[in-house]
Amino acid sequence: xxxxxxxxxxxxxxxxxxxxxxxxxxxxxxxxxxxxxxxxxxxxxxxxxxxxxxxxxxxxxxxxxxxxxxxxxxxxxxxxxxxxxxxxxxxxxxxxxxxxxxxxxxxxxxxxxxxxxxxxxxxxxxxxxxxxxxxxxxxxxxxxxxxxxxxxxxxxxxxxxxxxxxxxxxxxxxxxxxxxxxxxxxxxxxxxxxxxxxxxxxxxxxxxxxxxxxxxxxxxxx
Amino acid sequence: xxxxxxxxxxxxxxxxxxxxxxxxxxxxxxxxxxxxxxxxxxxxxxxxxxxxxxxxxxxxxxxxxxxxxxxxxxxxxxxxxxxxxxxxxxxxxxxxxxxxxxxxxxxxxxxxxxxxxxxxxxxxxxxxxxxxxxxxxxxxxxxxxxxxxxxxxxxxxxxxxxxxxxxxxxxxxxxxxxxxxxxxxxxxxxxxxxxxxxxxxxxxxxxxxxxxxxxxxxxxxxxxxxxxxxxxxxxxxxxxxxxxxxxxxxxxxxxxxxxxxxxxxxxxxxxxxxxxxxxxxxxxxxxxxxxxxxxxxxxxxxxxxxxxxxxxxxxxxxxxxxxxxxxxxxxxxxxxxxxxxxxxxxxxxxxxxxxxxxxxxxxxxxxxxxxxxxxxxxxxxxxxxxxxxxxxxxxxxxxxxxxxxxxxxxxxxxxxxxxxxxxxxxxxxxxxxxxxxxxxxxxxxxxxxxxxxxxxxxxxxxxxxxxxxxxxxxxxxxxxxxxxxxxxxxxxxxxxxxxxxxxxxxxxxxxxxxxxxxxxxxxxxxxxxxxxxxxxxxxxxxxxxxxxxxxxxx
Numbered sequence: 001x002x003x004x005x006x007x008x009x010x011x012x013x014x015x016x017x018x019x020x021x022x023x024x025x026x027x028x029x030x031x032x033x034x035x036x037x038x039x040x041x042x043x044x045x046x047x048x049x050x051x052x053x054x055x056x057x058x059x060x061x062x063x064x065x066x067x068x069x070x071x072x073x074x075x076x077x078x079x080x081x082x083x084x085x086x087x088x089x090x091x092x093x094x095x096x097x098x099x100x101x102x103x104x105x106x107x108x109x110x111x112x113x114x115x116x117x118x119x120x121x122x123x124x125x126x127x128x129x130x131x132x133x134x135x136x137x138x139x140x141x142x143x144x145x146x147x148x149x150x151x152x153x154x155x156x157x158x159x160x161x162x163x164x165x166x167x168x169x170x171x172x173x174x175x176x177x178x179x180x181x182x183x184x185x186x187x188x189x190x191x192x193x194x195x196x197x198x199x200x201x202x203x204x205x206x207x208x209x210x211x212x213x214x215x216x217x218x219x220x221x222x
Numbered sequence: 223x224x225x226x227x228x229x230x231x232x233x234x235x236x237x238x239x240x241x242x243x244x245x246x247x248x249x250x251x252x253x254x255x256x257x258x259x260x261x262x263x264x265x266x267x268x269x270x271x272x273x274x275x276x277x278x279x280x281x282x283x284x285x286x287x288x289x290x291x292x293x294x295x296x297x298x299x300x301x302x303x304x305x306x307x308x309x310x311x312x313x314x315x316x317x318x319x320x321x322x323x324x325x326x327x328x329x330x331x332x333x334x335x336x337x338x339x340x341x342x343x344x345x346x347x348x349x350x351x352x353x354x355x356x357x358x359x360x361x362x363x364x365x366x367x368x369x370x371x372x373x374x375x376x377x378x379x380x381x382x383x384x385x386x387x388x389x390x391x392x393x394x395x396x397x398x399x400x401x402x403x404x405x406x407x408x409x410x411x412x413x414x415x416x417x418x419x420x421x422x423x424x425x426x427x428x429x430x431x432x433x434x435x436x437x438x439x440x441x442x443x444x445x446x447x448x449x450x451x452x453x454x455x456x457x458x459x460x461x462x463x464x465x466x467x468x469x470x471x472x473x474x475x476x477x478x479x480x481x482x483x484x485x486x487x488x489x490x491x492x493x494x495x496x497x498x499x500x501x502x503x504x505x506x507x508x509x510x511x512x513x514x515x516x517x518x519x520x521x522x523x524x525x526x527x528x529x530x531x532x533x534x535x536x537x538x539x540x541x542x543x544x545x546x547x548x549x550x551x552x553x554x555x556x557x558x559x560x561x562x563x564x565x566x567x568x569x570x571x572x573x574x575x576x577x578x579x580x581x582x583x584x585x586x587x588x589x590x591x592x593x594x595x596x597x598x599x600x601x602x603x604x605x606x607x608x609x610x611x612x613x614x615x616x617x618x619x620x621x622x623x624x625x626x627x628x629x630x631x632x633x634x635x636x637x638x639x640x641x642x643x644x645x646x647x648x649x650x651x652x653x654x655x656x657x658x659x660x661x662x663x664x665x666x667x668x669x670x671x672x673x674x675x676x677x678x679x680x681x682x683x684x685x686x687x688x689x690x691x692x693x694x695x696x697x698x699x700x701x702x703x704x705x706x707x708x709x710x711x712x713x714x715x716x717x718x719x720x721x722x723x724x725x726x727x728x729x730x731x732x733x734x735x736x737x738x739x740x741x742x743x744x745x746x747x748x749x750x751x752x753x754x755x756x757x758x759x760x761x762x763x764x765x766x767x768x769x770x771x772x773x774x775x776x
Contacts (some may be wrong), residue, residue, distance in 0.1 A: 017750045039392075041599075041601070041603060042601070043598055045598065046598055048750065048753050048754060048757060049753075049757060053339075054247075054753060054756070054757075056335055056338075057331040057335045057756055058749060058752055058753050058756065059610055059756075060331040060334055060335060061330075061331040061752050061756065062748075062752060064330060064331065064334075064354075065257065065353065068257070068258045068259070068354070071355075072303070072356060073258075073259055073260070073263075073298045073355075073356075073483060074259055075259060075262045075263055075291070075295060076299065077258045077260060077262060079757060081483045084479060092568070101297050101301060102474075102476075104405050104420065104474070105405060105420060105422065106297060106300060106419070106420075107307050107309075107315045107418055107420075108316060108418050108419065109278055109293075109417030109418065110293050110296060110297055110300075111293075112290065178652075184327060195494075218285065
């Protein structure tokens with residue numbers, strides 16, 4: 001390009017003096033590592049402000065820190081299970097007041113879901129009807145038939161059906177909910193079984209009579 | 223690189239999108255949330271800051287926390303105005319973090335102390351309760367504060383609810399506390415399923431209206447029997463003590479601390495003390511009077527106050543001040559002529575109309591902060607160069623050396639140091655279209671706004687470092703701290719049951735002399751770190767106010 005002073009001669013396009021050093025001057029070494037983490041500073045910081053206000057604010061700050069830890073808003077992380085439960089831990093536990101939010105001001109999904117059984121069937125029924133047609137899969141149908149065989153009690157099986165359907169719906173929502181529902185399902189079944197005072201195998205409908213051979217008549221019956 | 227960040231920031235601002243937070247701010251928010259609300263709330267809060275607006279399902283999934291925990295955390299955050307919710311299409315509720323509100327938690331001690339200076343202990347406790355609980359009803363605040371004050375009083379004396387109510391009303395009248403938006407009263411309860419989340423509204427006029435309550439009662443002292451319940455389940459007691467049978471008269475009307483009003487107060491304080499430092503006590507009193515007169519009439523983000531006539535100012539001066547009208551006029555003229563331009567003259571009617579230039583005042587304060595930082599970090603000669611470039615706006619290298627009367631080599635060194643730390647920037651002015659370096663002017667200039675942003679960012683980093691160091695120091699000495707607490711508890715209980723001095727001595731000696739020394743050192747260090755945090759927050763306030771004032775300009 002025009003301005004080249006000659007072949008192969010290096011030339012700067014600007015006045016090198018302006019940058020601060022002249023040609024050929026020894027420049028500082030190339031830096032090969034990051035700067036030190038805590039370098040010495042030439043100028044030390046100015047001392048902190050002191051006074052009544054500052055002292056009060058300091059005390060207030062430390063007090064607030066302690067107070068916040070005791071408030072119900074401070075959510076303790078779930079403690080890992082310790083091998084031996086220490087007596088001292090139980091003594092030093094700080095009992096916190098429970099905070100109940102004003103639910104009118106919060107989104108409805110924030111409310112903790114009720115797990116009690118009484119509310120269960122009602123809400124599930126709502127869901128079941130609200131969701132529209134129930135899901136039918138082969139597993140469902142088989143279970144239905146099983147249940148109908150076991151009971152003969154139409155009411156209860158319907159209820160259980162709806163619960164299953166409802167819980168199947170809910171089961172789609174989240175994995176954690178499945179556990180809840182599974183637990184509830186199991187619980188329901190147990191309760192159902194317990195409601196009967198009669199042992200299932202008690203009723204003998206006579207089908208077995210005569211099936212056993214009469215050959216063993218050696219032993220007398222008393 | 224940092225300048226690019228600022229330009230991106232400004233771009234987002236122009237689009238009115240929620241600001242992307244810098245790493246330093248996110249780190250600081252994380253530390254604050256952890257200290258105040260625990261790790262779980264911190265996890266959810268920081269996640270929301272990073273990702274922006276999200277619905278509940280996604281939060282649960284992305285953070286891997288149980289839904290119960292997430293709900294609890296969100297409730298705490300919403301209660302304290304750190305997260306807001308919005309109903310989107312198809313009934314999905316989304317939650318968004320308010321990072322700037324989280325940073326305000328640093329300033330809680332200052333808010334509380336300021337209220338103490340203005341409204342004494344009663345006011346102080348009212349604001350403290352409101353800040354600690356996010357929002358409360360007036361009746362709940364009054365009861366709590368009365369109880370707390372009664373604790374501190376001599377035996378037999380109690381604090382009356384009426385006195386606390388009066389202070390509350392005064393706080394509301396001066397706008398230091400305000401009403402929260404309310405759930406709108408649903409006229410038609412059959413209009414379909416309730417919305418997934420209420421839309422809270424507030425009418426400007428109602429914001430400071432105190433409900434007509436007839437709160438009669440006195441504060442209750444916490445009985446000593448309650449304190450013995452170390453092993454008993456105390457959780458039951460609070461529920462029993464609250465009277466669930468009595469209807470709450472102001473149910474649904476919640477109050478919160480009005481932080482903007484406090485900020486206005488701090489700003490006024492800063493301006494008054496700046497005038498006092500620069501001129502004299504009387505001028506600062508005049509400025510204080512003018513600011514007080516404009517408190518309620520001028521919105522806090524206005525560039526200058528409403529014009530005030532000299533006659534009005536004369537009438538509103540505090541009772542103790544006996545200066546004549548002529549002297550006041552002289553002072554006002556002096557203030558208006560001052561190059562800092564805190565006060566401006568806007569007309570001649572009424573003996574002269576004067577305004578306080580709020581934006582200019584904030585800019586001056588921010589600039590003074592920058593100058594002070596340069597002086598303390600780089601030395602007074604650097605500071606001289608910095609002030610020179612500020613004054614002259616744009617200077618060439620040669621001009622800097624000449625005007626500052628500093629040898630060329632040193633001047634260059636200082637300029638480059640400040641340049642590398644982004645206090646000073648280079649402005650290129652090409653003479654020819656090809657931008658050839660030999661034919662381009664390179665001018666040094668100070669861009670106050672971008673330097674202020676840079677400094678603010680450094681302040682956030684500083685506070686994060688201070689908090690981390692304090693936590694580290696406390697953790698290092700955890701065992702010793704716990705031991706000392708146990709010993710103190712033992713001594714306190716022994717004193718209560720009347721132990722001899724010799725026994726107490728014995729217990730005290732459980733902590734050896736070197737351990738005592740260690741505890742002393744720890745206490746000194748923690749105090750220093752805490753005090754530093756408070757002081758850095760003052761700088762943050764000034765810089766944030768200045769930056770905010772530049773953004774709201776129409």
